[in-house]
Amino acid sequence: MKDQLSALIDGEFDIESAEHLITSVKAGSELKTCWAHYHLIGDSMRGDTAMCHDFSQRVMSALENEPTILAPNTISETPDLQTNTGAASRVFSVANYKSSKFWSVAASAAAVMFVGVMVLQQQVSAPEQLAPVEIAQSVPMEYLQAHQAAAPNGAAYYIQAASFTEPQK
Amino acid sequence: MLRVASAVLLSALSLSTLAAEDAWLLLQKTAYAARELNYQGVFVYQNGKQTRSVQITHMNNNGQEMARNVVLDNGVTLGQAGQAGQPREVYSQGNNVVIVRPKNQKVVMEKRRGQNLFPAMLPTDLRAIEASYSAQLGALEMVAGREAQVIELIPNDAFRYSYKIWSDTEFGLLLKMTLLDSKKQTLEQIQFNQISMLNSHDANWFHPKIDITKNYEMQDATVTSPTDSSWIVAELPAGYVKVEHRSLVVPGKAAQVDQMIFSDGIASVSLFIEPVTKGMRPKMGHMLIGSTNICANVIDGYQITVVGEVPEATVVQIAKAVSFKKQTASNK
Numbered sequence: 001m002k003d004q005l006s007a008l009i010d011g012e013f014d015i016e017s018a019e020h021l022i023t024s025v026k027a028g029s030e031l032k033t034c035w036a037h038y039h040l041i042g043d044s045m046r047g048d049t050a051m052c053h054d055f056s057q058r059v060m061s062a063l064e065n066e067p068t069i070l071a072p073n074t075i076s077e078t079p080d081l082q083t084n085t086g087a088a089s090r091v092f093s094v095a096n097y098k099s100s101k102f103w104s105v106a107a108s109a110a111a112v113m114f115v116g117v118m119v120l121q122q123q124v125s126a127p128e129q130l131a132p133v134e135i136a137q138s139v140p141m142e143y144l145q146a147h148q149a150a151a152p153n154g155a156a157y158y159i160q161a162a163s164f165t166e167p168q169k
Numbered sequence: 170m171l172r173v174a175s176a177v178l179l180s181a182l183s184l185s186t187l188a189a190e191d192a193w194l195l196l197q198k199t200a201y202a203a204r205e206l207n208y209q210g211v212f213v214y215q216n217g218k219q220t221r222s223v224q225i226t227h228m229n230n231n232g233q234e235m236a237r238n239v240v241l242d243n244g245v246t247l248g249q250a251g252q253a254g255q256p257r258e259v260y261s262q263g264n265n266v267v268i269v270r271p272k273n274q275k276v277v278m279e280k281r282r283g284q285n286l287f288p289a290m291l292p293t294d295l296r297a298i299e300a301s302y303s304a305q306l307g308a309l310e311m312v313a314g315r316e317a318q319v320i321e322l323i324p325n326d327a328f329r330y331s332y333k334i335w336s337d338t339e340f341g342l343l344l345k346m347t348l349l350d351s352k353k354q355t356l357e358q359i360q361f362n363q364i365s366m367l368n369s370h371d372a373n374w375f376h377p378k379i380d381i382t383k384n385y386e387m388q389d390a391t392v393t394s395p396t397d398s399s400w401i402v403a404e405l406p407a408g409y410v411k412v413e414h415r416s417l418v419v420p421g422k423a424a425q426v427d428q429m430i431f432s433d434g435i436a437s438v439s440l441f442i443e444p445v446t447k448g449m450r451p452k453m454g455h456m457l458i459g460s461t462n463i464c465a466n467v468i469d470g471y472q473i474t475v476v477g478e479v480p481e482a483t484v485v486q487i488a489k490a491v492s493f494k495k496q497t498a499s500n501k
Contacts, residue, residue, distance in 0.1 A: 019450070023448070130448070130449070130450050130451065131450075132450070132467060133451070133453070134453065135452045135453060135454040135455065135456050135463060135464075135465040136454065136456045138452055139456070139458070139463075140441075140452065140465070140474055140476075142419050142421070143419075143439070143463075143474045143476050144458070144461065144463065146417060146419065146441070147437075147439035147461075147476040147477065150413070150415070150430060150439065151413075151437035151477075
């Protein structure tokens with residue numbers, strides 16, 4: 001299901017068959033988190049990280065202003081602090097800011113933010129209203145047939161696929 | 170009696186001297202000929218990518234019209250792969266139409282209301298279309314081995330297509346008709362490939378060819394009269410009037426669907442209205458299938474779908490013109 005969700009976001013999944021996915025996401029299951037994560041990943045990969053980037057920046061500047069984190073630079077220069085904290089290896093150095101570990105933390109924070117925004121947006125708009133789909137992607141055959149049955153145009157009788165009153169299998 | 174007079178008048182005139190006014194007289198003759206003559210033939214219908222050959226036998230016994238149409242070939246049906254068109258026979262007596270077709274081990278029969286079926290595509294009362302179209306006589310051409318007079322019905326505005334009609338110069342029977350858009354491109358064509366007049370009044374042919382040892386299943390369209398209408402169509406395209414309003418049960422739909430049919434005398438448009446229910450994906454936009462334009466819109470929580478063999482402008486205008494009365498007492 002997660003694979004399908006990923007495919008849907010990438011536009012590689014048939015939107016008409018994606019009803020169950022959208023329902024699951026809306027239902028607030030684990031998929032909802034995935035939805036946000038996948039979008040974040042996608043945005044980052046495309047470099048389209050307007051919101052996440054700002055947020056990460058703020059996290060970074062906040063960390064910079066945080067003395068307890070910034071203070072221990074290297075073990076050799078501040079041996080006292082090392083003994084005081086007893087956890088120097090887990091404290092970030094300035095050089096580590098661009099390390100993958102930091103970014104994963106920042107990204108997680110951004111993801112949480114992202115999910116929060118998603119939830120807020122959903123609460124603002126009417127929750128049961130699904131976005132309209134283009135008619136060409138979902139042709140209302142039932143109405144085409146009902147029209148031809150009730151208001152036949154010359155010979156439309158002869159090309160009808162099936163009776164519209166017939167239950168579909 | 171009027172039509173006898175008009176037929177006499179027509180035969181007295183040379184076709185080449187007919188003016189525009191006489192084009193209407195010829196159309197009138199054509200409208201009656203399809204309903205009053207006894208004939209048998211094969212016609213071909215083309216719409217978009219679809220083609221059907223149909224054998225027709227038509228008889229008028231003392232004012233009682235009887236017709237049998239047998240679809241001679243199958244094609245791929247509209248967008249439903251795996252459900253190729255099934256052989257069917259259409260029987261009509263007066264305005265009652267019964268469609269007979271085999272389904273698994275059964276034979277399914279459906280009752281329909283018939284109107285304007287080929288070659289009786291022109292209404293006998295032409296006054297409705299006189300307001301929206303102008304008629305012009307064209308050349309003489311051969312269709313199905315018969316000489317035919319071409320008559321063009323040209324719309325006065327952009328809300329309808331134009332029609333080209335070939336009328337048998339001897340009998341007045343409609344031999345061919347094409348539906349053309351504003352760029353004169355053919356959208357739909359229906360014509361006899363072979364036609365002959367019947368002299369006998371023997372009606373032995375009026376029974377299904379389909380295996381009668383099978384079980385029959387009657388399918389009535391689940392249609393009721395709408396109790397109340399909470400909506401109106403504010404501004405219909407010029408020339409269109411409401412001809413029918415009904416409620417349908419459509420499989421897969423939670424609520425009943427309101428259907429309203431509009432006609433300008435020759436072209437028909439259906440308007441469907443259903444509430445947008447929870448979990449339903451509303452549809453928007455426009456598309457064209459063969460000669461049929463479809464437009465979908467959402468207004469006040471209702472799905473509006475308009476379908477018709479008319480130009481895009483017509484379905485779009487109707488789809489936008491629907492408005493709903495407020496349920497509460499206070500006017501808004």
